Amino acid sequence: MNLTTLSTSIGITIISVSIAIFFIRKAFVGSKIKQKQKEIDEKISRARKEFDKIISKAQEESKNYKSKLIQQAEDEIKARHKTVAEIEKRVTEKENNLIKRESQFNDKLRGIDQERQNLKQLQSKQEKILVDLAKKLENVAEMSKDDAEKLLITTTEKELKAKLGKMIKDKEQEAKKIANRKATEIITTAIQRTAVDHVAAITTSTLELPDDDMKGRVIGKEGRNIRAFESISGVDVIIDDTPGCVVLSAFDPIRRELARLTMKKLLEDGRIHPSKIEEEYEKSKKDLNNTVMEYGEKAADEIGLEFHPKIVELIGKLHFRSSYGQNILKHSIEATHLAGIIASQLGVNVELAKRGTMLHDIGKALDFEREGTHTVIGKEVCEQYGESKEIQNCIMAHHEEEPPETIEAIIVMIADAVSSVRPGARRESLETHVKRLEKLEAIANEFDGVIKAYAIQAGREVRVIVNPQDINDDTMAKLSFDIAKKIENQVDYPGEVKISVVREVRSESYAK
Numbered sequence: 001m002n003l004t005t006l007s008t009s010i011g012i013t014i015i016s017v018s019i020a021i022f023f024i025r026k027a028f029v030g031s032k033i034k035q036k037q038k039e040i041d042e043k044i045s046r047a048r049k050e051f052d053k054i055i056s057k058a059q060e061e062s063k064n065y066k067s068k069l070i071q072q073a074e075d076e077i078k079a080r081h082k083t084v085a086e087i088e089k090r091v092t093e094k095e096n097n098l099i100k101r102e103s104q105f106n107d108k109l110r111g112i113d114q115e116r117q118n119l120k121q122l123q124s125k126q127e128k129i130l131v132d133l134a135k136k137l138e139n140v141a142e143m144s145k146d147d148a149e150k151l152l153i154t155t156t157e158k159e160l161k162a163k164l165g166k167m168i169k170d171k172e173q174e175a176k177k178i179a180n181r182k183a184t185e186i187i188t189t190a191i192q193r194t195a196v197d198h199v200a201a202i203t204t205s206t207l208e209l210p211d212d213d214m215k216g217r218v219i220g221k222e223g224r225n226i227r228a229f230e231s232i233s234g235v236d237v238i239i240d241d242t243p244g245c246v247v248l249s250a251f252d253p254i255r256r257e258l259a260r261l262t263m264k265k266l267l268e269d270g271r272i273h274p275s276k277i278e279e280e281y282e283k284s285k286k287d288l289n290n291t292v293m294e295y296g297e298k299a300a301d302e303i304g305l306e307f308h309p310k311i312v313e314l315i316g317k318l319h320f321r322s323s324y325g326q327n328i329l330k331h332s333i334e335a336t337h338l339a340g341i342i343a344s345q346l347g348v349n350v351e352l353a354k355r356g357t358m359l360h361d362i363g364k365a366l367d368f369e370r371e372g373t374h375t376v377i378g379k380e381v382c383e384q385y386g387e388s389k390e391i392q393n394c395i396m397a398h399h400e401e402e403p404p405e406t407i408e409a410i411i412v413m414i415a416d417a418v419s420s421v422r423p424g425a426r427r428e429s430l431e432t433h434v435k436r437l438e439k440l441e442a443i444a445n446e447f448d449g450v451i452k453a454y455a456i457q458a459g460r461e462v463r464v465i466v467n468p469q470d471i472n473d474d475t476m477a478k479l480s481f482d483i484a485k486k487i488e489n490q491v492d493y494p495g496e497v498k499i500s501v502v503r504e505v506r507s508e509s510y511a512k
Contacts, residue, residue: 204256205256305351305355314366335357335419338419339357343408443486464502465504
């Protein structure tokens, strides 16, 4: 065998071995792949089973949650049906009550119509009696027609006064009974649901000094500090022998409060000189403006209304104003709550009543700066900042400078009066109080048949003593009615004044 043949044989052998190795490795790799594929298939199978379990569990939970939601919805619907049924029952009861009251009111109207018919019959009978009397007097009496007419008129007038007085007394008692019951119910409800504290305001502010040496600093060299303070703040500084205090006096409450804040800061700092006074005064002015806005915003939030920012500022200034010792802001808030409750009881515009009451004294925030009454100033301010004509009428009508055009304006008047006249709300100067009592007595003494009149119970009652020969039991009611009307027209007073007419008949005999 030659070399070429040997080489060829070796090459063929190597190729054969390589091919065998290739197929052996291929078979081995294929086996590995099949094994891996089998493992993968098993994992996929297990994953599918887990997935099916999760899906099944989720569907079960979804079904349970759905049924639970349906049950809750059904329970809520049942509860709402029950609530609606109760509301319908209450509405039905109220409708029945209204129908019953309407029936009672119609019965009273028919009674009044019957009374009018009876009055007309009495008048017709009176005219017939007058004609008959005139004829008899002309035929029988030896007097002229004019004299007979005078006698007849005098007699008839006395009879009519007696009948009219009795009728006024009966009708007045009936009307008072109905009106007092309803008014008492409304006012009592309003007062019970309203509670506002009041603190009497004065015209001075007192600050405590850390020590008496501070008085010298406040006064300054040759009084320059106190002069500078009075010049800048516009208030009087009173430093007397009273230990440990300095008094600030001014009728303008805003100016007095600003001076108080400035003095308080100076006393805390301890450095007092003209430039420092001016610096602290400007800082206090900013602080006071912020405080005023806080008071106004707090009041607006308390009553649940929104106002123009300038009106909010004016409302805040009312905190530093007072009337007869009553804080105007707290009075306005209290009256606003009362007006809201009364308006809701009567079924009228609650927001209009509350808004008109809150703004009825807004002019008092500017009456130190502008000329005119606080009602006129308040109307101008409300007109300037877009308040309605109804609000302006509420402001003007609460002191009867304009006739009330709406029921809400009347409610404003009532709420203002209730808040003002409740015990402890206001103070009155002795001189004004005495003059009012004297005027009440003078009015009662002007009527014929009155012997003496006395104003008692701080002017809440006028006791009238009459001559029993001039005034009988029936005409007493008319006399008290006439005196009350005259007092209403001529005297300004809080609350109401009771007129008590006293007729006393005495008989005296002596045994000897």
